Amino acid sequence: MKPARLAVPALFALAVFMVALPFGLKLHQQDFMISLLVWVLVVSSYRLMALTGEYSLVHVVLMGAGAYSSALLAKLAGFSVWLAMPCGALVAAGLAAVLSFPLFRMSGFYFLIGSFAAGEAIRLSWTYFTVPFGGPKGIKLIPSPELTLPGLGPIAFYEPIPYYYLTLIVVGISLFVLYRLENSRVGLTMNAIHWRAPLAESVGVDTWRYRALAFVIASFFAGLAGALFCHYYGTANPVQFDVAAMVYVLIWVIVGGVSRFSGPIVGVVVLSVLNELFREAEQWRPLIYGCILIAVMLYLPDGLIGLPARIRDWIEARRGVAALPAGAEEPADFSSSKRH
Amino acid sequence: MEIILQTCVNALVASAFFALMAVGLVLIFGVMGIINFAHGELYMVGAYLVWYFYSSQGWPFLVAVLVASLIVTVIGLLMERTLFRPMRDNPLGGLINSIGLLFILQVLAVQVGGVGLMKNVPPAYRGSLDLLPGVAIGNQRLVALVIAAALLVCVWYFLTRTKVGWALRAVAQDRDAAALQGINIDRISMLAMGLGAGMAGMAGALIAPLARVEPYMGHGVIITAFIVTIVGGIGSLSGAVLAAVLYAFFHTFVTTYWNGTIATMMGLLIMLVVLIVKPTGIMGTRVSE
Incomplete structure (x- = not known):
């Protein structure tokens, strides 16, 4: 969780960015x-x-x-x-x-x-x-x-x-x-x-x-x-x-992650910008969306918004293992929660 | 009078297809608790495979239909293993995964067959059988009807008269209790999924010479299958068959005498009314949690 005092400047920067944005675009x-x-x-x-x-x-x-x-x-x-x-x-x-x-x-x-x-x-x-x-x-x-x-x-x-x-x-x-x-x-x-x-x-x-x-x-x-x-x-x-549009909304929401307010917004922005960058692959779009959707469902149940926490956990787990001298017992908390 | 009888004949053919789709959907839902949104796309893949094997490769029609539905069965088994099994405690997750697969299959169909190009599958059996003066059934439709009905009877026999069929129904009734009796849930899930997918593939394969074969042909079918499943009671096999027949007659008559869009619209409204008044459907007894 970000400290609250960082949130205000971050939102302000975002607002300035959004106001300035259209002038740099085609x-x-x-x-x-x-x-x-x-x-x-x-x-x-x-x-x-x-x-x-x-x-x-x-x-x-x-x-x-x-x-x-x-x-x-x-x-x-x-x-x-x-x-x-x-x-x-x-x-x-x-x-x-x-x-x-x-x-x-x-x-x-x-x-x-x-x-x-x-x-x-x-x-x-x-x-x-x-x-x-x-x-x-x-x-x-x-x-x-x-x-x-x-x-x-x-x-x-x-x-x-x-x-x-x-x-x-x-x-x-x-x-x-x-x-x-x-x-x-x-x-x-x-x-x-x-x-x-x-x-x-x-x-x-x-x-x-x-x-x-x-x-x-x-x-x-x-x-x-x-x-x-x-x-x-x-x-x-x-x-x-139609249903296809509805399904896209569902995909954006779920890929972004529904647990936080910013999740669905992250989902729609990331997927739409990706889509815009690969405009020539328009006909492959549903297939790519389908693959992303399934991958998120299977491996990232919290959505993209849960990704930083996942990575942090993973790095901490790695560091925890690496910091141990060879042959030493793992600390109990790692073996119980982070490792499978 | 002749038009009425002819419409009845058409409705009979339609009910066999509706039942094939709906029974598969009910089997999958009953055993795994997942609504397979990609069911219409399995049907579409069945039709495409018949187009490929029969029209392009020149295989005999019935062999093409058999091979097509076997391939779709294998797709179904893979779906169970990779998409549905990890989601067994998460019905929404299973649904989302099947939507993902739906997109993938549609794009693959577009890539294989091209957009806008309708796949022409010539009928394998020409001519028609006169039932009464002015009332006829095309031989292609007759073959499709007979095969579909035979398959339904086989599935019914399997589910009610064999031990494995009993096990499958036991899992649908209460998964934990069935597991305690030593029934292998994983294997039964694969069986249900394979059976459901195979039936959808068979329906698509049989319909290929009678319908437009195109990547989005599954869409209308899945709506129909939903209506039939809900009206029949979402866990009930006999309900699905009964609702398939009723809805096929309703839809065919409204389409013939009025308009196809109106028919679907009324079907959706009927489904909504059933959901509100009796969510367990006309034959269902299972209480929703």
Whole structure:
């Protein structure tokens, strides 16, 4: 664990880096950074859900619900994009609230499969109903936000750099809220439900309500991410939010490690940057992801976030052995915990 | 009237395939407690192997089908050994590993067969059998139906009438109690996985001349298999078969008279309702923890 006084300068340095970053990048890399920020928000909100111990397969579909409703409100109902985006997030949260009644009657596996079914049914309805969802082609030409600052004139949010800053601000605030929430009394209760549900119940915690609350809040931020996504890229279609996208989110979360707040973020950043570096190997991407996923599951159950501790343990174990004179007995604590 | 009867015939063929997939999934889940997300990809590999052996290499169709399902069985055994055995106390881990494998198999299929190029597998048996005036079943479908049904009967006989089959069902019922009786859990797990994979491979191999053979053909199949498994009761073999027949008729009729997307959507909703109202399914008795 890092000392707390190091955390503030480190976060500040990260913020400066993120603000300066787009100027050193090419156009497609700026595009990539915007989508990376959006996915960071998706995986972090997914972690809030995972805190209660439930893994859902409906998260990306709810992100799509945010994108679809924000796009439709801005395009058909004539809402300002600034209003449409939070409304999209609220629609996703509302949908999650409705879904929580049937879904949280189940848990574990049944919840996983049930959320999968609910998600696919929602997604297929986008494919089937051409009005208003546009069928398989989805919605195109979604407007980008407009803002005129006094003295500066209109800001071109269809350009990558201004939109990058918008995304950075929204995602930054959302991450802060999610982080505070996790360390609040509510977040601790959610964690307690994960590990000791019967005990939490016995002291008067309504587990159903906390599970549903985590689900609704997580879906709100997923919907916000979807809205951010669609107003930059200008499209929303059923394929963007399909099972494959959901599985990628799951992979990022698990490869990064779900035990800490930074885990899923590390997962999505590391894997996406790797993916960006090897763009020409695009068709091999699922295979590489599959191999990484299996390797992490088998050999690194804490995810990438657990890697430093693993290495430290390993080095200490090595040093402990090397420091011993030849033929000496190993210290008892090594033989019991570190060595197999 | 003829259309109704013809649709019934089509539904009968579909139910045999649904049952092959679902029974395999149930066997794997029952014994290991793991939902094999890559089950659809085993089916896809079976179809690709038939394309390779039968269409490209010119082997006789039935030999190609047999070899294909044997190879998929071996893949299943390797999966149990490397991916599922270390995850036996961690159902989510097993599921994640099978998702990893799903990606790997899809990419390999794309690399072997190319993207976008549909693999053409000509039917081995041409012509059709007239059951009634206006109601016919293609000979290729008839062969597939007979083989699939025969395989299901064999599996049923194996599970209910042989000692090893009893052992397998005992493990599915209570792993620890079965282990205390001296049943080798590792061996039974491999058996279940091999059997399940082999059935999926056989289904894919038989369907190759009747369907589009492409890397993502497993996706629709796994959704169907999930629906059937859940509706039938996740640990119940007879439930899986019954649900396969019911769902095949439902899906074929809705597709014929309305729309395929609507059929799948309604199937998912039915599954959701079953999960909410009776999570143990129509035939299941096992209580979830």
